[in-house]
Amino acid sequence: MSNPLHFSLLLLLLLLLLLLTPSLSFATDPATSSDVGDELSEIEELQAIDDQEELDNLQNGTPSPSSGASVLSKAQRIVVELNNDNTQKIIDQNGFVLLLGYTPWCPRSAELMPQFAESANLLNDLGSPLLMAKLDAERYPKTASSLGIKGYPTLLLFINGTSQPYTGGFTAEEIVIWARKKTGEPVVRLNSVSEAEAFAKKYSMFVVGLFEDFEGPQYDEYIKAAILDSEIQFVETKSDEAAKSLFPDIKPAKPFVGLVKSEPERYTSFEEPLEMDNILQFLEHNKFPLVTTLTELNSVKVYSSKLKYQVYVFAEPDEFKPLLQSLQEVAKKFKSKIMFIYVDITEENLAKPFLTLLGLEDSQKTVVAAFDSKISTKYLLGSEPTPSKLEDFCSGLLDGTVPMYYKSQTIPDNENASVHVVVGKTFDDLVLSSSKNVFLEVFTPWCIACDAASKQVEKLAKHFKGLKNLIFARIDASVNEHPKLQVTDYPALLFYPAADKSNPIKLPSKSSLKDLGAFIKKNVKAEEHAAKDEL
Numbered sequence: 159m160s161n162p163l164h165f166s167l168l169l170l171l172l173l174l175l176l177l178l179t180p181s182l183s184f185a186t187d188p189a190t191s192s193d194v195g196d197e198l199s200e201i202e203e204l205q206a207i208d209d210q211e212e213l214d215n216l217q218n219g220t221p222s223p224s225s226g227a228s229v230l231s232k233a234q235r236i237v238v239e240l241n242n243d244n245t246q247k248i249i250d251q252n253g254f255v256l257l258l259g260y261t262p263w264c265p266r267s268a269e270l271m272p273q274f275a276e277s278a279n280l281l282n283d284l285g286s287p288l289l290m291a292k293l294d295a296e297r298y299p300k301t302a303s304s305l306g307i308k309g310y311p312t313l314l315l316f317i318n319g320t321s322q323p324y325t326g327g328f329t330a331e332e333i334v335i336w337a338r339k340k341t342g343e344p345v346v347r348l349n350s351v352s353e354a355e356a357f358a359k360k361y362s363m364f365v366v367g368l369f370e371d372f373e374g375p376q377y378d379e380y381i382k383a384a385i386l387d388s389e390i391q392f393v394e395t396k397s398d399e400a401a402k403s404l405f406p407d408i409k410p411a412k413p414f415v416g417l418v419k420s421e422p423e424r425y426t427s428f429e430e431p432l433e434m435d436n437i438l439q440f441l442e443h444n445k446f447p448l449v450t451t452l453t454e455l456n457s458v459k460v461y462s463s464k465l466k467y468q469v470y471v472f473a474e475p476d477e478f479k480p481l482l483q484s485l486q487e488v489a490k491k492f493k494s495k496i497m498f499i500y501v502d503i504t505e506e507n508l509a510k511p512f513l514t515l516l517g518l519e520d521s522q523k524t525v526v527a528a529f530d531s532k533i534s535t536k537y538l539l540g541s542e543p544t545p546s547k548l549e550d551f552c553s554g555l556l557d558g559t560v561p562m563y564y565k566s567q568t569i570p571d572n573e574n575a576s577v578h579v580v581v582g583k584t585f586d587d588l589v590l591s592s593s594k595n596v597f598l599e600v601f602t603p604w605c606i607a608c609d610a611a612s613k614q615v616e617k618l619a620k621h622f623k624g625l626k627n628l629i630f631a632r633i634d635a636s637v638n639e640h641p642k643l644q645v646t647d648y649p650a651l652l653f654y655p656a657a658d659k660s661n662p663i664k665l666p667s668k669s670s671l672k673d674l675g676a677f678i679k680k681n682v683k684a685e686e687h688a689a690k691d692e693l
């Protein structure tokens with residue numbers, strides 16, 4: 159998450175998630191903690207090892223004197239448990255340590271831990287020099303903070319005692335790929351068709367590199383890209399047959415580079431000059447499937463996509479199935495420009511933050527919406543998502559003809575109301591185009607000071623009832639938006655003079671009733687001296 163915009167987007171979504179799901183109380187919810195308990199005991203089982211003595215030696219940070227290297231590789235099956243005493247020793251005495259800081263009550267930790275344990279086993283099978291270790295940061299807070307672990311889960315890679323942040327994905331396969339890239343094994347070399355076939359069975363996505371020789375400037379660029387990329391396994395081979403078994407339509411000329419994925423759009427050739435930056439950009443544009451299904455595990459990756467627009471489909475799985483194929487067809491046409499994401503609408507944690515941004519959290523129907531990569535603008539497909547409507551929507555996004563979407567409640571009946579209720583859809587008519595002065599209160603349901611402000615506005619509205627060219631109004635900013643209404647602190651009291659609606663005057667929200675009354679008297683035209691009484 160190097161880009162701060164993406165980071166703030168993620169924070170926003172997490173914040174929304176916390177606001178919206180009060181049932182997700184991490185610390186005390188008994189259901190959550192017992193689930194975590196189950197997961198943990200599964201992991202403990204995974205950690206059962208044959209040779210307790212070797213484990214003890216490792217945990218004490220003293221590899222058995224007989225054969226240091228073999229002790230490490232044998233013990234890779236397990237994830238070493240760290241504590242206040244052994245952590246520093248283990249970090250100091252091993253060239254590569256991947257450390258997981260977790261807390262038992264954190265659901266994301268619970269989700270990651272089985273993947274972490276599985277990746278430890280896979281890496282062991284591959285003979286990796288990496289030691290995998292975990293630290294319960296709740297039990298050992300001092301050690302955790304001395305390592306700079308603040309959130310959970312946190313993964314850190316220590317190379318010769320110096321840590322670097324983890325930037326890979328969170329499935330076992332992705333952890334393995336990332337770990338090998340950083341521990342001196344950035345590519346897998348395949349020498350024969352049978353090796354290639356065995357490899358292809360294990361990986362859902364990979365980069366094929368066919369070279370005359372494993373040397374030279376182009377090969378070096380390929381290796382640099384393999385190391386810098388954080389999630390895709392790179393393969394190198396000199397064998398035309400092996401390469402062809404991985405990538406059937408391979409171009410005859412060497413060197414050749416291509417991306418293989420497990421979906422309809424399976425094979426993509428790299429056509430640019432063979433340089434690291436080009437390869438990385440090619441992967442950025444092609445690594446996602448035509449339609450990505452959002453999960454807890456890939457959300458960070460999806461939110462940090464660098465494509466300009468993301469089109470999201472929120473639907474129940476049964477309703478999405480018939481849509482998928484046409485969506486994939488559309489996705490092919492807008493490749494490298496628009497990313498397509500499916501969210502199961504019944505997965506509240508994933509769907510609700512977005513639906514809330516759209517004011518559609520209660521939607522029973524399929525919702526198709528688009529966001530720009532910063533989620534600062536949003537767009538809604540207002541019709542059934544037929545293939546042609548989807549395609550028009552996407553073309554419109556790119557040429558800027560789809561209007562931005564603003565949320566709005568339905569238009570209320572304001573007859574006889576002393577304070578008019580304004581919604582997104584009526585903001586133009588009732589505030590900006592109205593010939594009258596408008597005193598507008600902007601509130602949200604969760605703002606603590608808003609109630610008091612509302613009461614003041616009610617009182618003012620009663621008091622100034624006689625002023626014919628003044629309207630009192632209020633808008634709930636949590637469910638209504640308008641491009642001209644840019645308020646970040648609530649409550650906000652805005653006075654829109656009849657003569658100049660483009661420059662509302664912002665009143666201090668802590669103003670006394672008397673001050674507000676005086677302000678209105680002063681600013682509403684002289685002919686309106688109906689209000690003579692003191693407040």
Ligand SMILES: *[C@@H]1O[C@H](CO)[C@@H](O)[C@H](O)[C@H]1NC(C)=O
Nearest residue numbers: 253254317318319340341342
């Ligand atoms: C770690 O230290 C050892 C011994 O000093 C050295 O040989 C090795 O290259 C270092 N590894 C890395 C990745 O820097």
Ligand SMILES: *[C@@H]1O[C@H](CO)[C@@H](O)[C@H](O)[C@H]1NC(C)=O
Nearest residue numbers: 570571572573574575576577
């Ligand atoms: C508004 O006031 C008028 C006159 O007092 C009354 O007849 C009418 O029913 C009221 N309308 C609503 C919606 O309350």
